[in-house]
Amino acid sequence: MNEVPVRRSVPSEESTRHFDPILRPELHELYTARAARLRELAAGHELEAYLLLAADVAQAQAQAQAQAQATVSPESRSNAVAVDPVEIARQGTWVTHLDTMLDQLIPGASPAITPHLDALRAMSTQARLDAGLALAQHQFHSVSQALAPFLWAAFSLDVALAARTVPLPVASSEESPSCPVCGSAPVASLIYKGTRQGLRYLHCSLCESQWHMVRAKCTNCADAGNLDYLSFDSTEAVVRAESCGHCHSYLKVISQEREPNAESVADDLATLVLDDAASAEGYGRTGLNPFALPDQAL
Numbered sequence: 001m002n003e004v005p006v007r008r009s010v011p012s013e014e015s016t017r018h019f020d021p022i023l024r025p026e027l028h029e030l031y032t033a034r035a036a037r038l039r040e041l042a043a044g045h046e047l048e049a050y051l052l053l054a055a056d057v058a059q060a061q062a063q064a065q066a067q068a069q070a071t072v073s074p075e076s077r078s079n080a081v082a083v084d085p086v087e088i089a090r091q092g093t094w095v096t097h098l099d100t101m102l103d104q105l106i107p108g109a110s111p112a113i114t115p116h117l118d119a120l121r122a123m124s125t126q127a128r129l130d131a132g133l134a135l136a137q138h139q140f141h142s143v144s145q146a147l148a149p150f151l152w153a154a155f156s157l158d159v160a161l162a163a164r165t166v167p168l169p170v171a172s173s174e175e176s177p178s179c180p181v182c183g184s185a186p187v188a189s190l191i192y193k194g195t196r197q198g199l200r201y202l203h204c205s206l207c208e209s210q211w212h213m214v215r216a217k218c219t220n221c222a223d224a225g226n227l228d229y230l231s232f233d234s235t236e237a238v239v240r241a242e243s244c245g246h247c248h249s250y251l252k253v254i255s256q257e258r259e260p261n262a263e264s265v266a267d268d269l270a271t272l273v274l275d276d277a278a279s280a281e282g283y284g285r286t287g288l289n290p291f292a293l294p295d296q297a298l
């Protein structure tokens, strides 16, 4: 009698589930949810004023998105990505988003912020284009740190709009440390709730796309053997820094399973103190937050 061999290898849940390799969240909903989450996190936070400003900027992005014409993506010169941020920066459509956002932000701005918004309003088109190009090329040191988040927000909106008009790149078999749509760095990775329960996606800092990556492997070097998770509260923390002993980098993991309202940009920004702890332990940050841009070239 022939016995049927017992299969020992049980496929992991992730490998047997259907999932979309790339997601492009609806922008108005995303910006509105981000603004709401920033306001929620701001209450009693030591960075309260800045989190509230970031919420206003996200809300202004939602407004500018509603008024934006369908953006035609300039042809990408790179074969590696679907949209080319440098070409979009050069094209310059994004400066109209900046004006729309300033219209939103200036009337309610605090006295501390008004001079920066006035400076942005007074910038020549050429100066704005130069600054946008510098941000697209990660030349952060050449843009005023006080102005960079507003410029990035307007530029990012244009790249995000373009990212939603192009065909999705064919997913490669290798999961990428940078965005497969625009090539930018992730903000953080997000563990989904709901129909994508438990799946991990990295959230792009520029085009607001998300790409799938299996959990429990380094998002930077793909090593799975030397991961550690830093957090302050407990092992059940909403935000943890996933650090890799192989490449000595870290990226935060933000869990919607633990906090349904959690949002990558907002929850990353509200936990900068965790970055201090991770860097004190010798790990380098691979994430990029639009409201905490580095002051030097990457």
Ligand SMILES: [Zn+2]
Binding pocket: 179, 180, 181, 182, 183, 184, 204, 205, 206, 207, 208, 209
């Ligand atoms: Zn992207």
Ligand SMILES: [Zn+2]
Binding pocket: 218, 219, 220, 221, 222, 223, 244, 245, 246, 247, 248, 249
């Ligand atoms: Zn690594």
